[in-house]
Amino acid sequence: MLEAQDLACLKGDRLLFRDLAFRLQAGEMLRIAGPNGVGKTSLLRLVTGLALPEVGEVRWRGHCIRREREAFHGELLYLGHAPALNDLLSPLENLRFACAAGGDHVAEDDCVQALVRIGLENQLDLPARVLSQGQRRRVGLARLFLSARRPLWVLDEPFTALDVHAVADLAATLSAHCADGGCVMMTTHQDAPFARPPAVLDVGAFAC
Template sequence: MLEIEDLACLKGDRLLFRGLALTLAAGELLRVAGPNGVGKTSLLRLVTGLALAEAGEVRWQGVAIGRDRDAFHRDLLYLGHASALNDLLTPLENLRFACAAAGDEVDEGTCMEALVRIGLADQLDLPARVLSQGQRRRVGLARLFLSSGRRLWVLDEPFTALDVRAVADLATTLSDHCRAGGMVMLTTHQDAPFAVEPRVLDIGAYAC
């Protein structure tokens, strides 16, 4: 279970939100909603430990994430809004490197299957620098097909630049993860055909 208690976020000299509290249990999908600039991405960074809260605490399985980061990160998959790719490597090479860096042992054939599934069958051997924004996004999203063992998925705008078919496939993947006992926390401005009904957190209710 993910628990957030009395969380406050300071960005520069501006307090974005305070008093935010929630729990996310196995099988739940949480959509973080609110207008641009209210702190949706900042909240995801706090939840993943990439930023420090001004106040409050984030706990995973009852333990503050800062007290046992290794255990928390073994259960976490975070995909930010930006595509973290090496432009000189192919999608296959980038995906294999990302999996290895995260400690996930995935063979080349399995990585290739994930990239084909996400719609990159014709780009497997191209350098990432020639890919479109949507194609670059898909390389990162292919990790979702390889990370079922990580219980908490935190995703920032995962549907950006995807076509209708890819959106539907990704929504199914996220729903399947929840139905298998995983948890998903995401931001998105798009409607998606989730099989699991999302809870909605309106972060604007905590804005300062």
Template sequence: MLEVDDLACLKGDRLLFRGLAFRLQAGELLRVAGPNGVGKTSLLRLVTGLALAEAGEVRWQGCPIRRDREAFHRELLYLGHAPSINDLLSPLENLRFACAAAGDGSDEEACTQALVRIGLANQLDLPARVLSQGQRRRVGLARLFLSARRALWVLDEPFTALDVKAVADLAQALSDHCAGGGMVMLTTHQDAPFAVAPRVLDVGAYAC
């Protein structure tokens, strides 16, 4: 279980939100909502331990993440809004490198299958610099199919630049992860056909 208690976020000299609290349990999908600039991405960074809160605490399985960050990160997959890929490498090379760096399986066949599943069968060996924005996004998203063992998926705008079919396929993958006992926390401005309606956390309700 992921627990967030009385969280406050300071960005520069501006307090974005305070008193934010929620619980996320196995099998749940949480959609983080709110107007632009309210602190949705900042919240994801606090939850993943990539930034420090002004106040409050984030706990994983009852333990504050600051006490055992490595154990928490072994259970976490975080994909930010911008695709983190090397333009000189192919999608297959990028995915194998990302998986190896994260300690996930980087077997070439498994990576190939993940890229085919995400819709990049014809771009496997092309340099990433020639890919469209949507195709670049899919390279990063292919990691989802190789990270089922990670219980918590935190995704920032995962549906950006995807076509209708890719949105449906990704929504199914997220629903399947939850059905298998995983947890998903995401931001998105798009409607997606999830198998089960997500819970909604309105960050704007805690805005300062």
């Protein structure tokens, strides 16, 4: 489904990596590994089309994502490292806005159910500024329950600030998405109880 060929990434005047290639099929999970600063987040930005490679190409279903940008983004859910919340809005308002901005027209009741499912039933109407870091992370992750129709999930450090139970719940959600024919690409420094260990791509092996 998703593949990269001969990718090279330039950040400023520094070449982070080159000759990077991988293939991610339906039902698979890929963990992006490597030391800090090697280019893991930069790779995710290339894969999602938020940045362009210096060399190489990313393909989705056999088509270059630059030439099929709209169709590709319709099948992609990308959650970055930062929660990206408006502190003045409630979790429910933030989630509804994020879904709308991403092109998902989701009913308010579905947003409420997603937030309850992820453990925020007592924080639905609080301003985001009073939430803990783990609760802020959960607001963004609630989108996973509303994006099952998007087969490709790309996640940057999704387990950050989550407690042990939340880590286990998220691992189960990601495993279930793959079991249903989706695929997941993520960075993480944490071990998690996945149903099946993900494949690992070490970006450091392609570092310049």
